[in-house]
Amino acid sequence: MDITVIGGGLGGLAAALAAQRAGHQVTVLERSPRLRDHGAGVGLPPNGVLALEALGLGEQVRAQAAIHEQGAGLHDRHGRPLLATDRAALEARTGASVLAVRRTWLHALLAEALDPGTIRTGSPVSSVIDRGDGVTLRIGEDSLHADAAIVADGARSRLRGALFPEHPGLEGSGEYAARGIAEHVPSDLALPVGELLDHRTGDRFGCYPLSDGSAYWYAAWDASADPPAEHRHDWLQSRRADWHPSAAALIGATAAADVHVVETARLTRPLPSLSRGRIAMLGDAAHAMTPDLGQGACQAFEDAVVLGEVLGDARPHRAHAVLREYDAIRRPRTTALLRDSRRMNRVLRLAGPPGRWRDAVFRSVPKALGTRVLAAQFRFEPVGRDAPVRH
Numbered sequence: 001m002d003i004t005v006i007g008g009g010l011g012g013l014a015a016a017l018a019a020q021r022a023g024h025q026v027t028v029l030e031r032s033p034r035l036r037d038h039g040a041g042v043g044l045p046p047n048g049v050l051a052l053e054a055l056g057l058g059e060q061v062r063a064q065a066a067i068h069e070q071g072a073g074l075h076d077r078h079g080r081p082l083l084a085t086d087r088a089a090l091e092a093r094t095g096a097s098v099l100a101v102r103r104t105w106l107h108a109l110l111a112e113a114l115d116p117g118t119i120r121t122g123s124p125v126s127s128v129i130d131r132g133d134g135v136t137l138r139i140g141e142d143s144l145h146a147d148a149a150i151v152a153d154g155a156r157s158r159l160r161g162a163l164f165p166e167h168p169g170l171e172g173s174g175e176y177a178a179r180g181i182a183e184h185v186p187s188d189l190a191l192p193v194g195e196l197l198d199h200r201t202g203d204r205f206g207c208y209p210l211s212d213g214s215a216y217w218y219a220a221w222d223a224s225a226d227p228p229a230e231h232r233h234d235w236l237q238s239r240r241a242d243w244h245p246s247a248a249a250l251i252g253a254t255a256a257a258d259v260h261v262v263e264t265a266r267l268t269r270p271l272p273s274l275s276r277g278r279i280a281m282l283g284d285a286a287h288a289m290t291p292d293l294g295q296g297a298c299q300a301f302e303d304a305v306v307l308g309e310v311l312g313d314a315r316p317h318r319a320h321a322v323l324r325e326y327d328a329i330r331r332p333r334t335t336a337l338l339r340d341s342r343r344m345n346r347v348l349r350l351a352g353p354p355g356r357w358r359d360a361v362f363r364s365v366p367k368a369l370g371t372r373v374l375a376a377q378f379r380f381e382p383v384g385r386d387a388p389v390r391h
Contacts, residue, residue, distance in 0.1 A: 004146040011283025011300030012152035013110035018308025031124035037107035040179040041216025046094035047380035048298030065099035066211040072194035079192035079244035082362040093375035100208035130277035147316040155288035168268040182253035199355030270335040275323040287334040292344040
């Protein structure tokens, strides 16, 4: 089949790679004049690592990422454990550890894995229409025809509303998040890998060492407490002055201009379907969720793997059927994770007495139980291993 992917982010490139590996002709249309990806680092729970492995990139990702022997967990603001996991047990149950890499590196890795000429930049798609026997995409004054289209143009998708006009779309979470990479981490600074929670304010801070000696970090806070943008960097440091030393140190080691701040967002409710005829939705365009479970990029990679599996060697007349199968496989999982991430966002932001109660509950959870729960969530089995794919 001739397949067009709309969007050159992590999800779109992963979808293109999966379709190419299945033997299809693929074109990626990216609206920006050049291919690039914004952001700092990206955390990869085991299911994300396994999905990238299924796309043929596991060896590179594992070689690039730093392995955190103590595992990743939740801590109070001083770095004391709240909800701990057993790294070795988690890896034994899922087949991978929690890893972290630079987002720009991963984006480049996906782009380089594609056939030369696959990506067309400066190609904003204004509409995509299912004609029954194919799809027509409008790009400025030009048109492009394909057997199927994959919409992967991000959380603020321009095409989602046209395909699902009755869906309310995206909503802000009411929480801001800053992300950055501290290029130089003091050798004597022990990093509490995972996330720190402050039950006084509901603020959070997370960090993951990278293999080159730098560290990816993020901070989250209620939007109502946000200071003017020109004072935000200093405010982030001072607000965490009595936290574990890593929080203020990593923020201070990152130039204000290199810190990316956004209000996190999510779909108001799940889409009624991830496919419409010969058009499928993928990644944040299909199921944007807050980052509280670390599943945004991972679910895009899972989408891509399943898409490649169901496409197989399907011919153009089967496009409707295989994309319906993609929807049937993926939507139950992404719908559940949308619900779970919304719930986790509420829990992690608790402040005052509810926040102290949350901390007490987390501390009471045995490490083995916490590890089993996470392992169940982070497990990923490509379709071909446990379910038939019909063409």
